[in-house]
Amino acid sequence: MRAAALPAWRANLATIGALVSRARNELVRVPGAAIPGVLAPTIFFLGLNGVFGALTELRGFTTESYESFVVAVSMLQGAGFAGAAAGVNLARDMEQGRVDRLLVSPAPRWVLLAGIVVSSSARALVPATAVLGVALALGAQWPGIDGLLVAYGMVVAMAAVAACWATMLALRFKSQSAAPLMQVGTLAVILATTAYAPLALLQGWLHEVARINPVTQVVDAARQGFVGGVNWAETLSGVVAAAALLAILGALALREMRRTAA
Amino acid sequence: MSTATGALSLNLRVVHSLGMRSIRQTFRRPQLMAPIVLIPTLLLAIQTGGAGSAVNLPGFPPVQSFLQFMLAGAMMQALMLAGNSGGIAMAVDIEMGFTDRLFAAPISRFTVVLGRLAGTAALGLFSALWFLAIGLAFGAKIESGVAGALIAIVLVTASALAVGGIGAAIALRTGTASVVQGLFPLIFVVLFLSSSFFPQELMIEPAKTIAAYNPVSFIVDGIRGPMISGIAGSDLLAAVLAIGALIALGLWASARALRHRLRVG
Numbered sequence: 194m195r196a197a198a199l200p201a202w203r204a205n206l207a208t209i210g211a212l213v214s215r216a217r218n219e220l221v222r223v224p225g226a227a228i229p230g231v232l233a234p235t236i237f238f239l240g241l242n243g244v245f246g247a248l249t250e251l252r253g254f255t256t257e258s259y260e261s262f263v264v265a266v267s268m269l270q271g272a273g274f275a276g277a278a279a280g281v282n283l284a285r286d287m288e289q290g291r292v293d294r295l296l297v298s299p300a301p302r303w304v305l306l307a308g309i310v311v312s313s314s315a316r317a318l319v320p321a322t323a324v325l326g327v328a329l330a331l332g333a334q335w336p337g338i339d340g341l342l343v344a345y346g347m348v349v350a351m352a353a354v355a356a357c358w359a360t361m362l363a364l365r366f367k368s369q370s371a372a373p374l375m376q377v378g379t380l381a382v383i384l385a386t387t388a389y390a391p392l393a394l395l396q397g398w399l400h401e402v403a404r405i406n407p408v409t410q411v412v413d414a415a416r417q418g419f420v421g422g423v424n425w426a427e428t429l430s431g432v433v434a435a436a437a438l439l440a441i442l443g444a445l446a447l448r449e450m451r452r453t454a455a
Numbered sequence: 456m457s458t459a460t461g462a463l464s465l466n467l468r469v470v471h472s473l474g475m476r477s478i479r480q481t482f483r484r485p486q487l488m489a490p491i492v493l494i495p496t497l498l499l500a501i502q503t504g505g506a507g508s509a510v511n512l513p514g515f516p517p518v519q520s521f522l523q524f525m526l527a528g529a530m531m532q533a534l535m536l537a538g539n540s541g542g543i544a545m546a547v548d549i550e551m552g553f554t555d556r557l558f559a560a561p562i563s564r565f566t567v568v569l570g571r572l573a574g575t576a577a578l579g580l581f582s583a584l585w586f587l588a589i590g591l592a593f594g595a596k597i598e599s600g601v602a603g604a605l606i607a608i609v610l611v612t613a614s615a616l617a618v619g620g621i622g623a624a625i626a627l628r629t630g631t632a633s634v635v636q637g638l639f640p641l642i643f644v645v646l647f648l649s650s651s652f653f654p655q656e657l658m659i660e661p662a663k664t665i666a667a668y669n670p671v672s673f674i675v676d677g678i679r680g681p682m683i684s685g686i687a688g689s690d691l692l693a694a695v696l697a698i699g700a701l702i703a704l705g706l707w708a709s710a711r712a713l714r715h716r717l718r719v720g
């Protein structure tokens with residue numbers, strides 16, 4: 194009775210809050226489930242650093258510290274995995290019939306999507322912080338408060354983008370079998386950027402793809418504090434690219450959600 | 456004599472049937488196939504473009520291209536993931552009770568393990584052919600020619616069998632797919648701490664020192680040698696010994712785990 198008296202915007206916020214709480218409970222009650230999401234980007238960070246660290250000796254490399262160069266990429270990878278996990282969890286819920294119950298509720302579809310996206314963005318802070326801690330312990334440059342805020346902003350945005358992508362696939366395939374597509378898709382789009390080296394040192398197809406891949410702007414914006422100082426033009430490019438990706442993939446995910454019948 | 460021959464023939468038929476089932480299962484399930492083909496191919500493409508300038512570093516071995524250097528690493532990655540996928544599939548069989556039905560059948564119990572390993576070895580063969588085809592399609596030369604390619608195929612297939620044995624042992628011991636799946640990140644740790652993706656001499660410490668003793672480095676160097684230069688007896692011998700040791704370890708651990716599984720049910 195009391196819920197019915199709430200204004201629509203407050204009811205929507207309450208629904209988003211409930212979905213975020215549910216995701217948080219999953220994390221708190223089954224902490225082991227979060228380990229792969231933290232471990233994978235941390236291993237990639239340590240591995241890339243150990244294997245490709247000598248690349249900084251190449252002429253044209255923009256920093257002498259490879260830890261500083263790749264830390265933002267690994268933070269964004271963690272965000273990508275967090276977004277993909279949202280899709281996998283949604284597919285699991287569909288297989289178990291839980292999504293049907295959500296779909297027959299009076300909550301608008303965009304509210305359900307927002308709940309998933311906000312949960313992923315919040316969840317992405319965990320691996321990002323773990324990777325950052327390891328990187329700083331190994332000698333990565335402190336990005337400054339402004340650099341840190343921009344990096345975390347990009348992590349949150351990337352997780353939202355990845356969650357929209359994974360949600361779209363989960364709703365389309367309605368099966369956890371689509372998990373590799375969700376994970377590999379986000380991994381590919383983050384690595385097909387200046388992830389390994391500055392644009393000028395990339396070769397062949399990757400140079401061309403990284404040049405037009407909007408995620409390159411997101412990676413460069415997240416990285417800037419670690420390899421120099423925050424440049425507001427670069428930050429704006431990252432924000433615009435992330436917003437555009439979120440608008441496009443969010444619209445596609447919402448369309449898929451509206452097509453899904455209870 | 457005829458009884459022994461008959462038993463051998465029966466066991467071989469079982470291994471063949473279970474091996475074929477394992478291959479079909481992998482090709483039908485995207486979650487098993489993606490790690491073997493999709494992820495190594497994606498990383499090969501990205502690392503070739505992203506770190507390709509590394510061939511200009513002082514001390515980098517003379518190679519035609521970074522792709523030529525990376526092919527062995529991609530094969531190593533694919534075969535290790537194939538071993539893990541085989542372990543996951545075996546654990547799923549245990550969880551669903553399929554393995555119990557096989558154990559109740561009048562066949563040698565170890566053929567159940569060997570069938571899975573045969574399937575994993577076949578997937579290793581597939582990954583060797585896949586990456587050779589990709590390398591050749593994108594202009595990488597196999598310096599030792601057909602002999603070099605054959606050596607790579609044999610080493611990759613045998614390595615898949617070796618890694619598959621370890622995956623099967625863990626699956627039999629734990630009987631839980633999620634535990635075997637949890638080894639996925641560990642595979643990347645082992646790969647990153649080897650010379651799979653970069654020359655060991657140019658890696659950063661402590662990865663450089665660990666890679667010098669990692670058996671995966673011996674195997675990958677044995678596969679890579681004939682591709683980027685010539686067939687070196689010492690590299691090949693080191694690879695064969697490393698693979699042999701891993702096969703022995705995998706079979707021993709599988710046999711022990713099988714006994715444990717039969718005891719606990």
